[in-house]
Amino acid sequence: MDRAAQDTELLNRIGLDQTLRRERVRRRGQLGLGLLFMAPALVLVTSLLLVPVGYNIWLSFTKWKKFKGFGEYAGWANYEKMASNPFFTDALINTAIWVVASIVFPIALGLIMALFLRNMRGAEAFKNVVFIPRILAPTAVGVLWFYVYAPDGLLNRGLSLFTTGDVEIGWLYQDNTVTPAIIATFVWQTAGLVMVLLLLGLAAIPRDPVEAAHIDGANKWQIFRFITLPLLMPTLLMVTILSVLAGFTVFDLLWVMGANYPGQRSLALAVFMYFEAFQKGSWAFGSAVAVVIGLVVLGVTWIQTLLQSRVDRMVR
Amino acid sequence: MAVDLNTLDFDEIARKEAARHRGRRWKVAVALLFSLVWVVPFYFLAISIFKSSTEYASNPPLSLPAGLSPIAENAQRAWELGNMGQSMLNSGFYGTLGAALAVFFAAMAAFAITRIDLPWKNGWFMLIFAGTVFPFQMYLIPLFFGYQKLGLLNSHLGMLLFYTAICVPFPTLVLRNFMSGLSREMDEAARMDGAGEFTVFFRVVLPNTVGPMIAVFLLQFTWIWNDMLFSTVLGNRLETRSIMNALLIFQGSYSSIGPNIVLTAALIASVPSLILFFLLRRHFMQGLQVQQA
Numbered sequence: 162m163d164r165a166a167q168d169t170e171l172l173n174r175i176g177l178d179q180t181l182r183r184e185r186v187r188r189r190g191q192l193g194l195g196l197l198f199m200a201p202a203l204v205l206v207t208s209l210l211l212v213p214v215g216y217n218i219w220l221s222f223t224k225w226k227k228f229k230g231f232g233e234y235a236g237w238a239n240y241e242k243m244a245s246n247p248f249f250t251d252a253l254i255n256t257a258i259w260v261v262a263s264i265v266f267p268i269a270l271g272l273i274m275a276l277f278l279r280n281m282r283g284a285e286a287f288k289n290v291v292f293i294p295r296i297l298a299p300t301a302v303g304v305l306w307f308y309v310y311a312p313d314g315l316l317n318r319g320l321s322l323f324t325t326g327d328v329e330i331g332w333l334y335q336d337n338t339v340t341p342a343i344i345a346t347f348v349w350q351t352a353g354l355v356m357v358l359l360l361l362g363l364a365a366i367p368r369d370p371v372e373a374a375h376i377d378g379a380n381k382w383q384i385f386r387f388i389t390l391p392l393l394m395p396t397l398l399m400v401t402i403l404s405v406l407a408g409f410t411v412f413d414l415l416w417v418m419g420a421n422y423p424g425q426r427s428l429a430l431a432v433f434m435y436f437e438a439f440q441k442g443s444w445a446f447g448s449a450v451a452v453v454i455g456l457v458v459l460g461v462t463w464i465q466t467l468l469q470s471r472v473d474r475m476v477r
Numbered sequence: 478m479a480v481d482l483n484t485l486d487f488d489e490i491a492r493k494e495a496a497r498h499r500g501r502r503w504k505v506a507v508a509l510l511f512s513l514v515w516v517v518p519f520y521f522l523a524i525s526i527f528k529s530s531t532e533y534a535s536n537p538p539l540s541l542p543a544g545l546s547p548i549a550e551n552a553q554r555a556w557e558l559g560n561m562g563q564s565m566l567n568s569g570f571y572g573t574l575g576a577a578l579a580v581f582f583a584a585m586a587a588f589a590i591t592r593i594d595l596p597w598k599n600g601w602f603m604l605i606f607a608g609t610v611f612p613f614q615m616y617l618i619p620l621f622f623g624y625q626k627l628g629l630l631n632s633h634l635g636m637l638l639f640y641t642a643i644c645v646p647f648p649t650l651v652l653r654n655f656m657s658g659l660s661r662e663m664d665e666a667a668r669m670d671g672a673g674e675f676t677v678f679f680r681v682v683l684p685n686t687v688g689p690m691i692a693v694f695l696l697q698f699t700w701i702w703n704d705m706l707f708s709t710v711l712g713n714r715l716e717t718r719s720i721m722n723a724l725l726i727f728q729g730s731y732s733s734i735g736p737n738i739v740l741t742a743a744l745i746a747s748v749p750s751l752i753l754f755f756l757l758r759r760h761f762m763q764g765l766q767v768q769q770a
Binding site: 188191192194195196197198199201202203205206207208209210211212213214216217220274277278281282283284287290291293294296297298299300301304305306307308309311314315318349357409410412413416417420430431434435438439444447448450451452454455458459462 | 501504505507508511512514515516517518519521522525537538539582583585586588589590593594595596601604605607608610611612613614615616617618619620621622623638639641642643645646649674678699702703705706710721724725727728736739740742743744746747750751754762
């Protein structure tokens with residue numbers, strides 16, 4: 162008998178083959194079991210979220226005809242149409258304003274409030290007051306502020322106290338005030354959450370380095386700048402991302418508060434898309450705008466991962 | 478070591494102490510002043526719902542109402558004009574059942590990913606989590622036409638299915654992170670004793686995951702309750718529309734319906750989420766910590 166045959170015979174006696182086969186069957190069984198457990202989640206997510214996204218991308222390259230529906234391939238026609246649409250450019254600019262504003266204002270305000278309330282007695286009550294708007298629906302908040310900004314509303318009556326004569330500013334009717342006014346409402350609603358998250362982050366900062374710096378004679382500003390701020394960076398980044406995505410995709414507030422603004426569709430890309438598709442019936446064009454919104458979100462997420470890895474390295 | 482009392486300036490210490498106290502009081506004053514930005518709109522809301530339409534129009538916005546009685550009429554008109562009873566039932570149905578199903582399905586998926594020895598664990602997870610990557614606008618048009626074709630448009634079932642689907646990915650992330658931190662010894666012990674995977678899931682893992690499950694359930698419930706966009710697109714009928722969608726009815730014709738009534742409607746629509754928040758504050762805050770992880 163040669164060596165190889167001997168080996169095979171030995172393996173057969175041990176039953177390695179069978180063990181391998183049994184292992185393979187077990188693994189297949191585990192895969193089946195796992196799929197069974199994941200089935201509802203997988204089916205729902207793919208059929209109602211992922212497939213529609215794919216379909217949307219396809220639709221953006223087609224042409225919509227009345228009574229015929231989506232039909233022939235149209236190439237980049239829908240995307241080219243955007244460039245010449247004045248409402249689209251305005252919507253794009255306004256969306257850029259929203260991105261910047263939703264980074265700067267909620268974070269700045271939330272950070273100041275968090276630092277201010279950190280070691281204060283009775284801070285709980287303030288925290289609650291500032292946080293409550295976040296529980297409310299944007300639709301309800303929009304309705305409330307719609308009347309605050311009304312021409313004869315709370316804000317104008319309040320301003321009238323400081324001037325001679327009545328202030329009659331149509332905050333939600335004028336081109337130059339409508340976006341800042343709605344951004345102010347957005348900040349009013351979301352700063353509380355930012356503050357609470359930052360307070361959680363501040364509470365997690367270890368005392369030792371702060372005390373060490375204090376003993377070494379660092380002043381308050383130096384402690385904040387060189388110890389607290391770097392240690393708070395991961396939380397700040399996370400909160401910034403949450404805030405940008407919320408501000409960038411804001412729709413409800415704009416829909417409710419901009420209801421009487423003649424150029425409502427130019428308030429943001431989200432509104433523009435809804436208007437084109439569901440009110441004008443330009444379905445293919447609307448889906449192209451949705452793809453653009455998706456691309457911007459993708460860009461923001463990409464920048465986030467870049468920053469994330471940098472901050473991770475910095476902290477370590 | 479003897480302390481030379483003469484070098485300790487007690488006046489100086491007392492002065493510093495007093496300054497600190499003053500500083501604290503000054504801080505509270507600033508905080509109070511600043512919180513007016515939040516308090517005044519709420520105060521405006523709270524008094525406006527007690528005013529009749531003529532009272533609202535003729536008196537300054539922050540003046541106290543003449544009496545408490547107009548609220549009954551405001552609430553009744555808001556309730557009838559907006560058909561709020563029906564839409565509250567709808568939103569309650571979507572919110573409770575949709576969020577509960579979503580959290581349960583997410584727990585099942587998280588169990589498979591963390592506890593069952595299956596290939597491409599990360600791939601399966603990423604597939605489910607991909608549901609959070611895209612903006613809502615990318616779902617609207619395809620779902621509208623797809624639902625139309627399947628006859629799901631303006632039906633309770635269609636709305637429930639969508640709300641469940643969109644609430645699955647985030648709880649899957651949270652519960653996966655939580656379950657991978659749970660000790661494996663207990664479920665190994667149960668398996669040794671001959672328990673199948675279903676027993677392990679229902680008897681060992683689920684009971685230990687109740688806390689985070691409640692936290693994410695609350696987050697998802699409020700999301701569904703507060704949603705207006707998908708209800709206007711997928712279920713814009715009297716029978717199927719959600720409560721926030723019902724609020725839009727007032728907005729369109731705000732001039733004919735007084736602000737006092739619209740504000741009352743907005744408050745009524747927000748009452749359930751406010752009550753939930755105050756009853757379950759602890760779980761909400763836990764949810765926030767979860768969100769951060």
